[in-house]
Amino acid sequence: MSSANKSSFMGFLDRHGQDDWWSAVNNLAPLIHEVDQDATKIWFYFWPLWVRNMLQDAEANPQLLEELEFKGVARLEQHIDSSHAFVYGHRYWPQVKMAISERASSQAAFESLDLVDEVRAISSQVAGEVKADVSLVIGITIIGFMTLHQVGRAAFDTAEGNLHISDWARRRSPQKVHADRAKNDEGGFLGYLKGLKRDYTIRFDEGFKRATFKLIKGVQLTQASMLDQADHPYANNRCEPGDGPIPTECRSAACGTCWVGILGGNDHLSEVNPLERRRIARFGYIETDEPRPLIRLACKAQATGNVTVVIPTWNAVAGKYLEGKRIAIGGHSSSESEENVAKPRRH
Ligand code: FES
Numbered sequence: 296m297s298s299a300n301k302s303s304f305m306g307f308l309d310r311h312g313q314d315d316w317w318s319a320v321n322n323l324a325p326l327i328h329e330v331d332q333d334a335t336k337i338w339f340y341f342w343p344l345w346v347r348n349m350l351q352d353a354e355a356n357p358q359l360l361e362e363l364e365f366k367g368v369a370r371l372e373q374h375i376d377s378s379h380a381f382v383y384g385h386r387y388w389p390q391v392k393m394a395i396s397e398r399a400s401s402q403a404a405f406e407s408l409d410l411v412d413e414v415r416a417i418s419s420q421v422a423g424e425v426k427a428d429v430s431l432v433i434g435i436t437i438i439g440f441m442t443l444h445q446v447g448r449a450a451f452d453t454a455e456g457n458l459h460i461s462d463w464a465r466r467r468s469p470q471k472v473h474a475d476r477a478k479n480d481e482g483g484f485l486g487y488l489k490g491l492k493r494d495y496t497i498r499f500d501e502g503f504k505r506a507t508f509k510l511i512k513g514v515q516l517t518q519a520s521m522l523d524q525a526d527h528p529y530a531n532n533r534c535e536p537g538d539g540p541i542p543t544e545c546r547s548a549a550c551g552t553c554w555v556g557i558l559g560g561n562d563h564l565s566e567v568n569p570l571e572r573r574r575i576a577r578f579g580y581i582e583t584d585e586p587r588p589l590i591r592l593a594c595k596a597q598a599t600g601n602v603t604v605v606i607p608t609w610n611a612v613a614g615k616y617l618e619g620k621r622i623a624i625g626g627h628s629s630s631e632s633e634e635n636v637a638k639p640r641r642h
Pocket residue numbers: 517542543544545546547548549550551552553554592593594595
């Protein structure tokens with residue numbers, strides 16, 4: 296874990312609490328390519344600081360995991376190279392990781408640095424190296440900073456820096472990925488006229504071409520997932536036989552198992568109803584008034600078109616735990632995420 300003197304790069308990262316990280320993400324969002332704006336935020340919902348701290352507490356008090364009904368793998372140390380495979384900028388991870396490692400080992404003075412400025416500096420350096428637009432590198436760079444902060448230098452430097460997407464995914468342009476997320480299966484003009492087109496495509500992993508299942512118009516994402524009998528080698532680690540690609544348990548917004556991030560097709564989903572809104576906050580995932588937020592319960596979200604989701608590696612019922620620790624649900628308040636974009640806050 297990151298323990299460092301105040302003048303080191305690790306000490307610089309340690310000075311930032313969860314609110315500071317969210318402020319930096321929101322400050323940088325306008326500079327991030329549209330293909331990665333939501334993906335970057337979803338990553339920060341999936342890997343909040345409180346989970347790392349809770350897992351440290353649980354080493355002395357294993358009962359805590361039971362109390363939080365915690366399932367899955369949430370140690371970022373085990374996902375250093377893979378946690379961000381759904382981010383387009385993942386393809387630049389080897390170079391980003393190396394640049395961050397070098398920065399962390401430098402002897403520069405870090406006391407007066409700004410998190411946003413540091414992310415922009417590393418992003419520009421890497422973008423020059425890989426000859427990519429800097430907007431494609433900013434999201435993966437701040438994710439790299441947070442990963443280093445959570446896992447510490449030894450684990451970060453030891454990770455191999457591998458890519459976790461297929462050659463098919465690597466060949467796709469950001470424009471193509473972004474456009475495909477907005478697409479809908481229309482069934483052609485004839486299908487439209489006959490009203491025949493009633494099934495759509497749900498993509499659950501953009502890293503692999505075949506990571507999709509079909510959904511009949513109007514059903515919940517988990518219902519369609521459970522009908523999918525294909526053997527997906529890249530299915531989520533929490534999936535049980537019969538779940539399909541999305542981990543599912545209660546199907547009634549009671550357990551928190553089925554939470555997903557929405558990368559594309561948000562407009563094709565039903566609005567959050569009061570039950571889903573209450574429960575998704577109770578699980579500790581997100582608290583928001585948005586009708587179609589980036590984080591949903593797949594057992595409550597009904598689709599009427601193509602949707603691209605991303606599935607986390609863990610689930611919990613952590614709202615009360617966060618309340619007790621005075622940590623905002625999702626790691627930040629929804630009002631802050633939208634409004635506090637002028638300057639990162641420091642605690
Ligand atoms: S399956 Fe339990 S909350 Fe959706």
